[in-house]
Amino acid sequence: MHKQALWTVAELEGAHLRDTSFEIIARGRRLADKLGVPLISIAIGSGIEEVELQRLIHHGADSVAAVDTGALQGYQTETYSNVLTSLIERYEPQIVLAAATVNGRSLLPHVAMRLRAGLTADCTELDIEEETGNLLQTRPAIGGNILATIKTPEARPQMATVRPRSTLPLPEDPKRRGEIERIPFEAQWHDRRVKKLGMKENTVEQLNIQAAEIIVAGGRGMKKKENFSLLEKLAAELGGVIGASREAVDRAWISYPHQVGLSGKTVVPALYIAVGISGAIQHLAGMKTAGEIVAINRDPQAPILEIADFAVVGDLFQVLPRLIARLREERQL
């Protein structure tokens, strides 16, 4: 395998690639072209079919290296860390990128510690410094109050996790060709200490809000639990899911997996509709980078209105029923 390459770590759910695998290729593609090095996508898992790996190439990878064996069924930090650490030591990439998903944010720091590599978490921008060829990694910090740009001048590889949905995958090009290399799994990589006992899938009600294109979020202004049905109706009309501020979650109007913000989830939907949410810094930290933001709030001074692309200053109990009714009407037409 080519040394000094740029690697992106693909992420699988079962035997299928997650979309974030393609997003980081799109990120890495620009950087690899600037550096003039190949982009290699690394896939670690079990039972990954050739056609699935081809998709990494169709989305912009130059080649794929896959480690695929039964022992790698399902993410598991220790074993995955052994695999990735060993591959990095063997093939010496200069940059390693992964998505800042739950697993990406567990695996990369584990690997970076062992390799004494520099790692920057949850980046929203990546670039190459002209003079040095170093990776410039930009990320929000202090509750999104600042953007810090970080580099790793000497240690290698330079590692970063990238905020999911902060970039779009490249269009699929089925004519792109590239090599798929299968790297044998070594028995000593298998760490059996942590056992997976099972999995409780989210119910529909707990949908993964981070994957949603449209989020309709409610805050303390919703007044009571029953009123969340208004949000559900709006979300159903638009094909979205429900998000919430901490105030709403703390009042048990909706469960914690729906919480957006500093102590909840960071979301980057194409559309975020904030209803009865004031826009505290800790809430903004979780949704500020959404594509379009609509805010409905009766307080003309509410900070959420400042960052909205479309702001409605008014009583949500007037606006929501009318909006829902109009959407229904449109549907009947």
Next chain:
Amino acid sequence: MKIIVPIKQVPETGNVKMDTETGTIIRDGSESIINPLDLYAIETAIELKEKHGGSVTAISMGPPAAEKALREAVAMGCDEAVLITDRKFAGSDTWATSYTLSAAIKKIGPFDFIVAGERATDGDTGQVGPNLAAALNLPMATFIRTIDVVKEASAIQVERLVEEGYEQLELPLPALVTVVKEIAYPRLPTLRGKQRAKKMELLRWGADDLDLDVTKIGLKGSPTRVVKIVSPRVTREGSRVEVKNEETLEKAVEELLTFLNERGFLAEHKRLTEGEKGA
């Protein structure tokens, strides 16, 4: 059961003010507090101690003023507190911080597990937990929301929050976990706790007290460097409509519908429509 909780002192984010001209943080007037996400780790550790016996040691690396955070942890119910402080540690990134903390944890001696918060609200990296697990070669589970001690206190079972739901894992002890806020409801310090915390002797360790490779600590030992800090643009200068009466309500909703339609968000809605018509 001996539990170690690494904590961090952070500025209260709600109070952080930015100097928009220089792009720097105005620290004055912003109170320092225990990283709010660490409170869940402290609470988890104390609850485990109450249930299974043992002790909880809070450990923090930071400036001498981080003593305040440690005393607060003691006031909540931690038994011991260790402050890792030395000029030589200044400028540490997450790698160097974790390296230094791991040396201090080794010095504390045998323990059953480490409970950490999922991330700090200032740096917001969430890297120190996994870093420590790697440095100390402990089995780890991140982002957990429940924890049960099983098999005669030789293992724990946890539920780990992932995108699709919750994974159920079993880890042999000693192990490291990072917790999410769902796991517990942090208690307030009691008066007795506060009194104990006031009087308590903290352990203070500097670089010379730890078995460290000095090339791996502080700014010099840190692989990463901050090159630039800016405050991002916060306003989007979008359009704004006000609802005052029936007429303006109608206008506002129509404009909102136009906005949504122009940006393609009613496409799904249209699809729903067609689906229904077809049926």
